[in-house]
Amino acid sequence: MDIRKIAVLGAGRLGRGIAENAASKGYDVLLFSQGAGGQDALKRIEKSLDRKLAKWAITESEKKMILSRISHTLDLKELSKVDLVVEATIDHFYTKQELLRTADHLCRPDVVFIATSSTLQVSDLARGITRNELLVGLHFIPPVPEVPVAELVRGFSTSERAVEIAKKFAAQMGKEIIEINESPGLVNPRALISLINEAAYMLDEGIGDAAAIETIIKESWGMTQGPFEMADRLGLDLILNWMEQMQEEFGDRYAPCPLIRRYVRQKRLGVKTRLGFFPYTAEDTIALSQEQED
Amino acid sequence: MKIFVLNCGSSSVKYKLYEMETETVLADGKVERIGQENAQITHQSMNHGEIEKTMPIYEHTVAISESLNLLVHPEVGVIDSLDEITGVGHRVLHGGEYFKESVLVSDKELALMDELRELGPLHMPANITGIRACQKIMPGTPQVAVFDTAFHSTMPKRAYLYAIPYDLYERYRVRKYGFHGTSHKYIAGRVGQLMGKDPAELKVISCHLGNGASIAAIDGGISVDTSMGFTPLEGLMMGTRSGDIDPAALDFIMEKENVPMSNINSMLNKHSGLYGIAGVSDMRDIEKGVLEGDKMCQIAFDMYEYRIRKYIGGYVAAMGGVDAIVFTAGIGENTPSLRSKLCESLSYLGITLDEERNQTRGQDIEISTPDSKVKVFIIPTDEEVVIARDTAAIIG
Numbered sequence: 001m002d003i004r005k006i007a008v009l010g011a012g013r014l015g016r017g018i019a020e021n022a023a024s025k026g027y028d029v030l031l032f033s034q035g036a037g038g039q040d041a042l043k044r045i046e047k048s049l050d051r052k053l054a055k056w057a058i059t060e061s062e063k064k065m066i067l068s069r070i071s072h073t074l075d076l077k078e079l080s081k082v083d084l085v086v087e088a089t090i091d092h093f094y095t096k097q098e099l100l101r102t103a104d105h106l107c108r109p110d111v112v113f114i115a116t117s118s119t120l121q122v123s124d125l126a127r128g129i130t131r132n133e134l135l136v137g138l139h140f141i142p143p144v145p146e147v148p149v150a151e152l153v154r155g156f157s158t159s160e161r162a163v164e165i166a167k168k169f170a171a172q173m174g175k176e177i178i179e180i181n182e183s184p185g186l187v188n189p190r191a192l193i194s195l196i197n198e199a200a201y202m203l204d205e206g207i208g209d210a211a212a213i214e215t216i217i218k219e220s221w222g223m224t225q226g227p228f229e230m231a232d233r234l235g236l237d238l239i240l241n242w243m244e245q246m247q248e249e250f251g252d253r254y255a256p257c258p259l260i261r262r263y264v265r266q267k268r269l270g271v272k273t274r275l276g277f278f279p280y281t282a283e284d285t286i287a288l289s290q291e292q293e294d
Numbered sequence: 295m296k297i298f299v300l301n302c303g304s305s306s307v308k309y310k311l312y313e314m315e316t317e318t319v320l321a322d323g324k325v326e327r328i329g330q331e332n333a334q335i336t337h338q339s340m341n342h343g344e345i346e347k348t349m350p351i352y353e354h355t356v357a358i359s360e361s362l363n364l365l366v367h368p369e370v371g372v373i374d375s376l377d378e379i380t381g382v383g384h385r386v387l388h389g390g391e392y393f394k395e396s397v398l399v400s401d402k403e404l405a406l407m408d409e410l411r412e413l414g415p416l417h418m419p420a421n422i423t424g425i426r427a428c429q430k431i432m433p434g435t436p437q438v439a440v441f442d443t444a445f446h447s448t449m450p451k452r453a454y455l456y457a458i459p460y461d462l463y464e465r466y467r468v469r470k471y472g473f474h475g476t477s478h479k480y481i482a483g484r485v486g487q488l489m490g491k492d493p494a495e496l497k498v499i500s501c502h503l504g505n506g507a508s509i510a511a512i513d514g515g516i517s518v519d520t521s522m523g524f525t526p527l528e529g530l531m532m533g534t535r536s537g538d539i540d541p542a543a544l545d546f547i548m549e550k551e552n553v554p555m556s557n558i559n560s561m562l563n564k565h566s567g568l569y570g571i572a573g574v575s576d577m578r579d580i581e582k583g584v585l586e587g588d589k590m591c592q593i594a595f596d597m598y599e600y601r602i603r604k605y606i607g608g609y610v611a612a613m614g615g616v617d618a619i620v621f622t623a624g625i626g627e628n629t630p631s632l633r634s635k636l637c638e639s640l641s642y643l644g645i646t647l648d649e650e651r652n653q654t655r656g657q658d659i660e661i662s663t664p665d666s667k668v669k670v671f672i673i674p675t676d677e678e679v680v681i682a683r684d685t686a687a688i689i690g
Contacts, residue, residue, distance in 0.1 A: 002352065026329055055553050056561035 003169055007032055007082040009099055011041035011072070014116060015088035017144030018173075020045050022086075023069040024062075024145065025172050030082055031072045042072050048145075079106040084169060086114045086138075093120055097128040104129040112165045114138045118189045119245055121182055122155035133159040136166040139186050140175070150175040153182045184249045185242070192230065193242050193254065199227040200257035203277070210277045228277035232270035233288060240264050296320070296378050297682040298365075300358070301385040302424030304416055305329055307357045311365055311372065311379070312682040320372040321365055325357040335360055342370040354420065355427035362431065381436045382428050383685030385476070385677070387417035389441030391467055396444065396684040399425055399437040407439070413471075413524075438685040445475030448516040453612075456524075470528070472520035474502045476677040478510040481620050484673050486515070488658060489618065497613045499606055502675065503632075504623035505533035505575065509602065511609035519612050521605050527562055531594075531601050533575035536566035538601075568594045577625045577632070584631075599632055603639050610643065616668055619645070622675040628655055633670070643668050 004027065008019045011033035019029045019041075031041055049063045058066070079085065085103050089096055100113060107113075113135045115125050126132035137153035150170050154163055163179075170177045180187055195217075202213050210228050218226035231239050240261065246254035263269070263276065270276030271288045295315065301308040310322040323337035333351035338344045345364065351357050365373055373379070384399075390410045397403050404425065411418045425437050446454075454470040455463060462468045481500040486493035493515035500510045507530045510520040521529025521537075531537045544558050551557075569575035572583060572594035580598075583591025610616045619640075621633055630652045637647040644667025651661040654672060662670040 004352070055551060055557050056565045057553075057557045058560070059564045 003083045003165065003172075004028060005030065005082045006084040006086060006169075007079050007103075009033075009085065009087045009103065010089035012088065012090070013142055014140065014144065015086075016041055016045050016048070017142055018086055018088055018116070018140055019070050020048060020066065021140075021145040021173050023066045024058075025174060027069065027172075029070045030078055031070055032074070032076065032079075033072070034074065042067070042070060045070060052145075076102055076106055079103050080108065082107065082111065084112055084114065084165070086116065088116045091117050091119050093124070096120065097125055100125060100135075101128050104131055110134075112136060112162045114166055114169070116140055118151075118186045119184055119242065121184065122153055122158065123182060124155075126155045126157060132157045134162045136162050137182070138166055138170055138177075139188065141188055148174065148176055150177055151186045151188060152177050152179045153186065154179075155182060185246050189242060190246065192227075193239065193246055196227045196231045196239055197243060197254070197257050197260070200231075200259045200277075203228075204257055204259040214277075232276035232278055232280070234270070235272055236260055236263050236269045236276055295380045295686055296373065297381050297383055297685050298362075298379045299383045299385075299678045299681045299685070300424050300428065301678075302354055302358075302420045304420045307354060307361065307424065309358075309361050310678045310682070312679070314682060314686045317679055317682070323361060323364065325351060325361060328352070328354060328357050333357070335364070337361070337364045337370070339364075339370055339372050341372065345370060353427075354423045355430060358424065358427045359431055376432055376435075379432065379435055381438055381685045381689040382432065383438045383440055383681040384421060384425050384428070385681055386421045386425075386439045386441050387443075387473070388414040388471070389439075389443045389447070390471070391447075393439070393441050393444055394447035396438055396440040396681075396688060398688050399429075399439050403439065436689045438681075438688050440476060440681040440684050442473045442475050443471045445479040446470075446472030446510070446517045446520050449519060453519040468524060470520070470523040472508065472510070472517065473522045473526045474506070474508045474510075474520075475517070476680045477502045477622065477675040478508075478512065478517060478520070480676055480680045481622055481673055482512045482515055484658065485618050485620050485671055488660065488671060488673070489669060496617045497615050499609050499616055499619045501602060501606070501619065501621050501626050502623045503530075503602070503621065503626035503629075506535065507532045507623070507625070509605045509609065511612050513613045519609060530605065531598050532567040533577075534564050534567045534569045536562045536570065568598065571597065577629055581629065581631060595632075599635050599639070602632075603636055606636070606640060616643070618669040618671060620671045620673050622673050627672055627674055633661065633672075637662075637670060640668075645670060 006022055006027050007030045008015045009032050011031050015031065019031045023029045033041060046067060049058065049066060052058045053060065053063055085107060087096060087100060089099060115122055115135060115137050116139060118139045122135055122137040126135040129135065135155060136158055139151040141147040152166060167177050199213050199217065203210055214226035214228045240256055243254055243256040267273055268275045271280045271284055274280045274285055297312045297314055299310045299312065305328045306324060306326045308324040311320045313320055321339040323335065325333060325335050327333045328351050331350040332348050335347040336344065351360065362376055365371055366376060386407065388410045390413055392406045404422065407422055428437055456469060478500045482493050482498055485498055486496060498512040500512055502508050506526055508520055508522040509530065511518050523529065527535055529537050548558055567575065568580055572580055572590040574580060580591045580595050584595050606619065621627060633652055634647060637645050646663045646666045647670060648661055648663045651659055656674060658673050660669055660671050
């Protein structure tokens with residue numbers, strides 16, 4: 001079956017990124033979201049494309065073409081028209097499972113579902129739906145259009161056909177697909193958490209100030225952002241939450257550094273509160289909120 | 295003998311059916327927006343005028359089948375059966391160093407073309423898909439590949455090598471290949487006919503000025519240098535391509551603007567040239583702007599003319615003289631003001647232009663005065679007929 005029209009469930013940063021990326025590779029995209037935030041998802045995608053246009057990555061006509069391929073809807077019934085579903089809602093098990101169940105009733109029986117969570121298990125999510133063999137995990141890393149790699153996992157019942165379709169879709173999206181085994185945190189978020197935690201320990205132990213630790217790690221490994229900037233942009237509350245999940249799963253080697261707990265208690269959450277490991281201006285906060293979640 | 299000529303782009307297919315005895319076009323057309331629900335077919339046949347159809351077409355194979363169906367259509371068709379087609383000629387972007395002339399395609403040639411995909415990532419996949427599709431639809435019909443680079447394969451090493459470590463040429467064949475070869479080849483032959491001389495006796499500078507633009511120095515009928523390089527980006531200023539630029543400037547821009555090389559590549563190919571300077575990429579808009587006193591259009595026009603002039607001067611030096619300068623393709627054929635300015639700038643070569651003849655459009659014409667030391671021509675290019683001729687010659 002050829003995949004031409006896809007549905008992206010969720011119009012947050014991840015969903016919009018997937019929608020933009022897929023449309024730029026020729027897919028027709030139905031972007032579904034609940035609530036008021038989703039209404040301006042198309043405007044936000046247009047802004048993202050405008051930023052690319054300003055830096056010559058695309059042309060005006062390519063921008064128009066990409067936008068013309070994306071439509072937004074609040075009506076789940078339209079899922080009956082799609083060839084593939086990508087679920088990209090917040091990492092909340094029951095919310096995701098409920099949405100997948102609804103989509104399961106509405107989509108054609110051969111349609112493959114893709115779950116994008118890095119912390120929830122494909123096998124667990126698949127239990128709630130009849131097409132459990134057609135659910136594949138594909139972890140895209142934001143900003144999706146720019147990051148060239150994606151992690152693929154299969155659940156207990158995932159079929160070979162579903163994996164092949166997901167691989168073909170991700171390849172068409174321009175991603176190098178790396179298949180790994182199902183495990184909480186996969187590779188990318190788990191490694192990220194370890195790096196942030198270790199950097200926080202070094203700061204707490206007084207080995208250097210935040211700028212010194214950040215610069216050494218960032219520059220010596222050729223990273224565009226160091227661990228503290230990444231943590232500040234993601235939000236220390238989210239990082240703490242991930243660390244606690246990893247600790248529950250893998251034990252104390254993921255125990256959050258006390259400094260991170262302290263910062264979260266102090267509402268020192270990163271860019272969004274204008275103070276995390278580093279201070280930020282109001283403009284930084286606005287810019288980040290525009291870039292990120294609705 | 296009937297030859298079907300095919301030019302497959304990433305989302306389009308253009309075709310022509312020739313009767314070779316008279317080189318008459320029996321039908322031609324194009325399929326655009328392949329891959330979409332609303333793909334459009336525009337077909338024109340000798341006896342039945344134009345037909346337009348909009349339908350979902352997701353693959354090149356379907357686009358080609360639809361085109362062929364129109365050729366044998368009971369009402370608008372121009373042939374009774376596809377068996378009447380003796381051969382298919384395919385325009386192929388890149389022949390690399392493997393293909394120095396047009397070839398009959400077998401699995402061996404297709405395998406070599408597959409290797410050349412990385413040299414033309416936008417065009418080669420579609421070109422190869424077109425050949426495979428025709429092999430499937432018309433299994434017994436010979437397929438011939440005609441390469442855009444082949445005519446320039448006669449360039450000497452001193453012209454095609456870049457002055458970078460030679461290892462890079464040996465490892466990856468990084469060198470100047472040149473493009474628009476089929477067009478320059480047509481010009482080389484046609485100008486000889488118009489001058490009543492054997493091309494082997496002539497030194498010709500062929501200026502193919504379309505949205506993409508290149509100049510070729512053709513000495514004795516063979517290409518000895520051309521302005522496009524490893525990719526079509528090098529050389530002249532174009533509609534949206536920069537042409538020649540100091541590569542060190544790119545590193546500087548990447549750092550200042552904090553952008554990756556992919557953005558720079560897109561900037562040089564799609565945001566530069568006439569568009570980059572004046573905000574419009576069409577020479578007709580530039581000419582209009584010049585007449586209205588638009589400063590940026592004037593600058594863009596001057597840059598465009600100046601760069602062509604420099605290349606012409608360079609190629610006169612490379613060949614040790616020139617007998618004829620030819621203008622072809624959209625801008626070359628339809629911009630009298632550009633030709634006028636160029637010929638005025640090149641008057642030191644003994645060129646004098648007949649301004650009245652210079653206003654001609656759409657036909658082969660000599661536009662220099664009878665006493666001009668170097669002859670200047672407008673010759674509308676015809677790449678398809680070259681592809682058809684090569685195909686006919688190869689399949690005999």
